[in-house]
Amino acid sequence: MKFSTKAIHAGQEPDPATGAIMTPIYQTSTFAQAGMGEHKGYEYARTGNPTRTALEQCLAALENGQYGLAFASGLAAESAVLNLLSSGDHMVSCDDLYGGTYRIFERIMSRYQIQTSYVTAGNIEEYEKAIRPNTKLIWLETPTNPLLRLVDIRAVAEIAHRHNILLVVDNTFSSPYFQKPLDLGADIVLHSTTKYINGHSDVIGGALVMNDQKVYEALKFHQNAAGGVPGPFDSWLTLRGIKTLAVRMRQHEENARGVARFLQEHPRVEKLYYPGLASHPDHELAKRQMSGFGGMVSFQFRGKLADVDQVVRRLKVFTFAESLGGVESLVCHPASMTHGSIPKEIREARGVNDTLLRLSIGIEDIEDLLADLEQALA
Incomplete structure (x- = not known):
């Protein structure tokens, strides 16, 4: 099946009991068993739930993976991966990454003597140089959050596997x-x-997809043991959203291209980050590695911190809020919101300064988005 067909049908056969086209919401905490060791595949809803199973199978199919696991949040999924590590292990991570990920690396994993080295996102040589005898995992975001840098996944994968290291890629932005x-x-x-x-x-939700059965079994064990699972209604809502993923992503990208071209010419824009522009340093890599450039645009405008508040208050169509990826357009100030947990000196050294804004471009009419940006930046 092609992508759009998978999104609608993978893991989502009509309900065998009733013929319902939509996956039912199995709103139950436990399941009847005929006798000792005799059940219909489900025992307790933390361990498994049919609605969640449908979501996990669909997610695996969309990523061309064998196994999928759903979690109560993205950070719950991250915690499961990090629990593959043991005290004294070491990780290598790209330096431009989500503030919540940095926080769990530095304020939680470090308490268990698990250290992280950060390297320039797109500098492939740095990944190999940062590897130590106790390195067990390489962590990538590509495109990165919020500066939309790209990392050559295939090149880093070759390095990781040469050293028997797991490679984890956060694919949220793409x-x-x-x-x-x-x-x-x-x-x-x-x-x-x-x-x-x-x-x-x-x-709120998270997911992991993989092909290796041993890795899957270890992560599945953690999912059940720690219990950070989504409820059946959240699983159902996510499945419902997936059905339109392809058409939404096409519109997100089309609008993002229009916004990026507009901002590229705007006199108040000092720096612009969008891999779909030929001026982006990773544009050629994006063309090789991705089938589209996504719906995220970041830019730094000429002004001071006080100007940020003026700009975001003037916006009418864009909503000033955290998160991204919804049908509505959002604007975020990373320095005080998504990346506020990163110390100021580290954050600014990486390029996340006080006048950087991150746009999640929605699927509204592009004319309204451009007019809104024009009047807010005027």
Whole structure:
């Protein structure tokens, strides 16, 4: 099946009991068993739920993976991956990454003597140089959050596997519609399904997809043991959102291209980050690695911190809020919101300064989005 067909049908056969086309919401905490060790595949809803199973199978199909696991949030999915590590292990990560990921690396994993080295996102040589004898995992975002840098997944995968290291790729910004890291050599793909996969800003969720059975079994064990699972209604809402993922992503990208071209010419824009522009340093890599450039645009405008508040208050169509990937357009100030947990000196050294704004471009009419930006920046 092609992508759009998978999104609608993978893991979502008509209900065998009733013939219902839509996957039922199995709103139950436990399941009847005929006798000792005799049940219909489900025992307790933390361990497994038919609605969640449908979601996990669909997510795996979309990423061209064998196994999918759904979690209560993206960070719950991250925690499962990090629990593959043991005290004294080491990780290598790209330096431009989500503030919540940095926080769990530095304020939680470090308490268990698990250290992280950060390297320039797109500098492939740095990844190999940062590897130590106790390095067990390489962590990538591509495109990165919020500066939209790209990392050559295939090249880093070759390095990781040469050293017997797992490669994890956060694919949230691209969605599986535009990028499939497993096909490029990644071992685990991570999503905050809160974002594009659900697409309607009404669910918190996360997911992991992989091909290796042993890795799957270890992560599945953690999912059940720690219990950070989504409820059946959240799973159902995410499945509902997935059905329109392809058409939404096409419109997100079309609008993002229009916004990026507009901002590229605007006199108040000092720096612009969008991999779909030929001026982006990773544009050629994006063309090779992705089937589209996504719906995220970041820019730094000429002004001071005080001007940020003026700009975001003037916006009428864009909503000033955290998160991304919904049908509505959002604007975020990373320095005080999504990346506020990163110390100021580290954040600014990486390029996340006080006048950087991150746009999640929705699927509204492009004319309204451009007019809104024009009047807010005027």
